Amino acid sequence: MHHGYIPAPKSIFKNTFKLPPGHFLEIDLLKASVNIEKYWDVTDFYKLPKLNLSYEDAKCQTKKLLLSACEYRMIADVPVGVFLSGGYDSTLVTSLLQTNRSEKLKTFTIGFNEGNNEAPFAKETAKYLGTDHTEYICTTKEAQEIIPTLPFFYDEPFADSSAIPTILVSQLASKSVSVVLSADAGDEVFSGYESYKFLERNLNKINNLPKWLKPIIGDVGSCFISGIPETLDHGKMKHKISSFINAIRSFDKTAQSKIVFDNMYSLPGSFLEKIFIDKNFIVRENLDVNSFKEPLEVAMAIDYKSYLQNDILTKVDRATMSVSIEGREPLVDHRIIEFAAQLPLEYKWDGKTSKKILKDIVHDYIPKEMMNRPKTGFSLPIYSWLRGDLSYLIDEYLSPKALEQSGLFNVPWVSEQVNLFKLNKLHYQPFIWKLLMFQMWYNKWMK
Numbered sequence: 224m225h226h227g228y229i230p231a232p233k234s235i236f237k238n239t240f241k242l243p244p245g246h247f248l249e250i251d252l253l254k255a256s257v258n259i260e261k262y263w264d265v266t267d268f269y270k271l272p273k274l275n276l277s278y279e280d281a282k283c284q285t286k287k288l289l290l291s292a293c294e295y296r297m298i299a300d301v302p303v304g305v306f307l308s309g310g311y312d313s314t315l316v317t318s319l320l321q322t323n324r325s326e327k328l329k330t331f332t333i334g335f336n337e338g339n340n341e342a343p344f345a346k347e348t349a350k351y352l353g354t355d356h357t358e359y360i361c362t363t364k365e366a367q368e369i370i371p372t373l374p375f376f377y378d379e380p381f382a383d384s385s386a387i388p389t390i391l392v393s394q395l396a397s398k399s400v401s402v403v404l405s406a407d408a409g410d411e412v413f414s415g416y417e418s419y420k421f422l423e424r425n426l427n428k429i430n431n432l433p434k435w436l437k438p439i440i441g442d443v444g445s446c447f448i449s450g451i452p453e454t455l456d457h458g459k460m461k462h463k464i465s466s467f468i469n470a471i472r473s474f475d476k477t478a479q480s481k482i483v484f485d486n487m488y489s490l491p492g493s494f495l496e497k498i499f500i501d502k503n504f505i506v507r508e509n510l511d512v513n514s515f516k517e518p519l520e521v522a523m524a525i526d527y528k529s530y531l532q533n534d535i536l537t538k539v540d541r542a543t544m545s546v547s548i549e550g551r552e553p554l555v556d557h558r559i560i561e562f563a564a565q566l567p568l569e570y571k572w573d574g575k576t577s578k579k580i581l582k583d584i585v586h587d588y589i590p591k592e593m594m595n596r597p598k599t600g601f602s603l604p605i606y607s608w609l610r611g612d613l614s615y616l617i618d619e620y621l622s623p624k625a626l627e628q629s630g631l632f633n634v635p636w637v638s639e640q641v642n643l644f645k646l647n648k649l650h651y652q653p654f655i656w657k658l659l660m661f662q663m664w665y666n667k668w669m670k
Contacts, residue, residue, distance in 0.1 A: 224490055224494070224498055224654070224657050224658070224661075225489055225490045225495065226529075226530075226534070227381070227382035227383055227534065227653070227660075228379070228382065228383070228533045228534050228537065229533070230529060230533050231243045231244070231532065231533060234379060235380060235664070242259070244263075244528075244532050245262060245263035245264055245265075246259055246261050246262065247259070263557065265524055265527050265528060265560055265564065266510070266511065266524050268560065268561045268565060269515050269516065269517075269523075269564045270514040270515060270516070271564070271565050272516075272565070273516060273565055273566065273567050274562075274565045274566060274567075276566070278570055281567075282580055284562065285559075285562065285563070285566075285580055285581075285584065286319075286584050286587075288556070288558050288559050289315065289319060289553075289554075289584065290319050291556075291558075292556035292558065292559055293319045293320050293404070293553040294319075294320070295553070296404055296551040296552075296553045297320065297404075299401070299402045301400070302329065302399065302401055302402070303329075303400055303402040303403070303404065304328070304329035304331055304396050304399060304403045304404070305317050305320065305328055305330050305331070305354075305403065305404045306330075306331055306332075306392055306396070306403060306404065306405045307330040307331065307332050307345045307348065307349060307356070308332065308344075308345055308406075309332070309342075309343075309344030309346075309347070309348050310341065310344075310406075311409065311415075311578060311581060311582055311585055311594060312408075312409035312410070312415075312554065312581075313345075313405075313406040314348050314585055314588075314589060315409070315581060315584060315585050316404055316406045316553060316554070317330060317348065317349075317352060317354060318352060318585060318589060319588075320404075321352045321354055322588060327354055328352075328354045328355065329355045329357070329396075329399055330345070330349050330354040330355070330356045330357070331357050331358075331392055331395050331403070332345035332346065332349075332356070332357070332359075333358075333359055333360075333391050333392040333395060334358060334359070334360040335361055335363075335366065335388070335603065336360065336361075336362065336363065337604050342358055342360065344596065345358070346358055347593065348589065351589060351590075351593065352588070357395060357396075357399065359391075361388075361391055363612070366387050366388070366603060367608060367612060367613060369386075369387045369390050370613065370616070371663070372390075372545075373386060373387075373663065374660070374663045374664040374666075374667040374668065375667060376390070376542070376544075376545045377537070377541050377664075378668075379664065380657075380660045380661040380664040380665075381537065381538070381541075381664075382653070382656050382657040383535075383538050384603060384605045384656060385538065386538050386541070386542060387603060389538055389539060389542040390542045390545055392542075393542045393543045393545065393546050393548060393550075396548060397546040397547065397548045400548065401548055402550075403543060403548055403549070403551070404550075404551050404553060405539050405543075405550055405551070405552055406552075406553070406554055407536065407539060407552055407554060407555065408527075408531055408554040408555045408559075408560075409554050409578065409581060410526075410578070411526045411527045411530070411531050412523075412527070412554060412559060412560050412563045413571045413577075413578040413579075413581045414519065414571040414572040414577055415577045415578040416526070416577075417577075418484070418488065418522070419519055419522055419523070419572065419577070420572075420577065421487065422480065422483060422484050422519060422522050423519055423572075423574075425470075425487075426476070426479060426480060426483060426518060426519075429470050429479060429483070430476065430479075437472070438472070440468075470482045470483045476518045477512040477513070477515045477518050477521050478512060479518065480518035480519065480521040481510065481521050481522075481525070484521065484522040484525060485525075490651070490654070494651065497633055497636045498632060498633060498636070498637060499631055499633060500630070500631060500632065501631070510524065510525055510528065512524075516568075519568060520568065527560065582594070605656060606644075609644075609659070610644075610645060610647065616659060617641065617644075617655075620663055620666065621637075621638075621641045621655075621658060621662060623638050625666075626638065626662070628670070629665050629669070640655070641655065641658075
């Protein structure tokens with residue numbers, strides 16, 4: 224309910240665990256023992272001194288690493304294709320691979336009549352680069368028909384709705400190729416998410432306050448929170464104030480960054496307190512942020528260790544394997560993050576341009592004016608569907624009777640949120656999709 228996924232090493236099943244990335248598991252048959260050891264951690268590279276490189280030298284070395292990582296993932300004895308959305312990351316991978324290649328790369332794009340439709344941008348990029356491009360515009364019905372299959376393919380409750388278009392584009396690619404390259408991790412490695420901009424803005428507000436004033440604000444704020452009427456507890460106010468108070472009480476900027484980032488997109492505290500009958504849950508792993516050189520890189524490391532592996536890579540892996548094709552991720556090559564983590568932050572985010580060095584590499588292949596558009600990404604009108612064509616899913620899986628079956632939920636309170644959603648009055652709508660994904664999973668695997 225907090226993340227939208229089950230963070231490693233935990234799983235939704237009792238006594239069943241995931242092997243975390245960067246770890247190996249050793250079984251000693253003679254001693255009947257199991258030992259798990261870590262051999263790699265992204266945070267180690269953020270704690271190293273920054274490289275003393277000019278921007279042009281850094282760009283040249285980054286391009287070499289990216290090209291090597293992409294070419295390495297093209298090695299196969301079966302046809303290979305590329306998911307092309309038209310955004311910077313997929314355009315980067317396609318540009319690096321198509322340039323100086325005589326044969327045309329196979330590229331694939333899904334478009335929609337609803338939500339954000341990136342298909343025209345991808346088509347324009349494919350035409351400019353000269354790829355063998357396949358585009359398919361999905362109907363609303365085709366997208367909606369994927370939803371009941373999600374619990375089967377993802378095995379655990381998984382609440383990233385972009386799994387829907389990822390499965391659809393995988394279905395499209397499977398007709399032509401057996402291996403497909405996806406371009407995930409560019410945002411985590413090169414500071415591309417809008418959330419990093421918001422984080423920096425919030426940190427600046429906190430650190431512009433005089434030190435002597437911060438404890439006073441913290442004490443006054445705590446009293447104010449305790450006095451907020453219960454009727455306002457459904458809103459964002461209490462969540463924002465609590466996050467702000469926790470952050471100003473820390474004078475360490477990297478610790479502040481972790482506190483603020485953890486709370487920016489988390490489930491509101493009022494929800495966590497009331498969803499479950501049993502409230503004894505661990506929400507997030509403890510990331511050691513000591514020795515980080517830049518507060519903003521704390522957020523990038525959290526995303527790389529948690530969101531990227533548990534959400535993004537899980538989403539693509541299950542989606543591609545649902546149609547028996549292999550998904551490969553060149554931008555997750557360890558050499559790239561090891562190098563990028565040691566680059567000066569301003570080479571990635573200079574206060575104005577996100578993913579600066581990556582974008583400048585793309586501009587070597589694609590005119591800047593072609594790429595100069597707002598970041599969109601996959602987006603479908605899920606919540607409108609759930610109040611319209613798909614309202615039967617709410618009635619079937621989120622009824623009080625259905626919610627009682629697991630024995631986990633505070634049914635009266637959760638049912639109240641479901642009713643608010645039906646009336647389009649629920650401020651935190653992702654809660655409904657997370658709840659639906661859990662309920663559909665439970666119905667599929669536990670009943």
